[in-house]
Amino acid sequence: MSKSYAAESAPVIHHYKIKRRKPNRSLGGDIGVYSVVFLFAFIMVFPMIYSICQSFKPLDELLKFPPTVFPRNPTTDNFSDLFVIMSQSWVPFSRYIFNTLFVTVVGTVGHVIIASMAAYVLAKYRFPLGDAFFRIVVVALMFVGYVTFIPNYIIMCRLHIVDTYWAIILPAFVAPMGLFLMKQFMEGFPMAIIEAAKIDGAHEWKIFMNLVMPNVKPAWLTISIFSIQGLWNNQQASVIYSENKKMLAYALQQILLGGIARQGPGAAVTVVTLAVPIIFFIFSQSQILETMATSGLKD
Secondary structure: OOHHHHHHHOOOOOOOOOOOOOOOOOOHHHHHHHHHHHHHHHHHHHHHEEEEEEEOOOOHOOOOOOOOOOOOOOHHHHHHHHHHHHHHOOOHHHHHHHHHHHHHHHHHHHHHHHHHHHHHHHHHOOOOOOOHHHHHHHHHHOOOOOHHHHHHHHHHHHHHHOOOOHHHHHHHHHHHHHHHHHHHHHOOOOHHHHHHHHHHHOOOOHHHHHHHHHHHHHHHHHHHHHHHHHOOOOOOOOOOOOHHHHHHHHHHHHHHOOOOOHHHHHHHHHHHHHHHHEEEEEHHHHHHHHHHHHOOOOO
């Protein structure tokens, strides 16, 4: 083969310069967009900032009118008084923390697993009354907890789980919001990938845990945030009678009933109840955004 023929038959590679697309907005449009975004961000963040500032105010600033946002003489006495008050309870403060952590962890993990398995079946398989069952779940979203409290209490009495941890954990397992979100998200997962995994010999549980769940990470992280927020702040004083089984939110709520003298510890209570859900969201938001940007799989 001659050199000329080899040169003619060689593929020609063209190098194109990728041009970055310029936004169509003007400078005034950019300023307007960022102003609106900043305004809404400030409206959402302001209550949290105000609650944190309230917890560091002395009593005279808490009762001041009109109220100020930032403390002039910040102090940590409200938190120290809170722990002193809790240490005087005949039930150890650590017991309230253990009850809350146990219920929150078990309830959240169980809710994610059960909602994910049910959503996987509803989204990827067709069976009799499957659509009707999902419509019932959607209807259940319309009812607040106060409406379903009496039926739930009757069921818990029949199961003999009143005044136990399961009286709070089992209702958290079957919360309809988690099933609804997971089902809607799993419908976008390609069925072709599941069928290819079955052809390769993977069983159903392995497909669910190793293939489906990593790709629906934004959904189960989102419902984890909702579940942690609901269980961490759950009082349930009417289904838990024993003081040594009550939640931390119930114990902290009793401090708010102490009158004006406990306004300072009461402000610290607000920060404690907000801390865990916010911390979990801060550590998981990057995973949610990253997975939502890279898991856009479609059939």
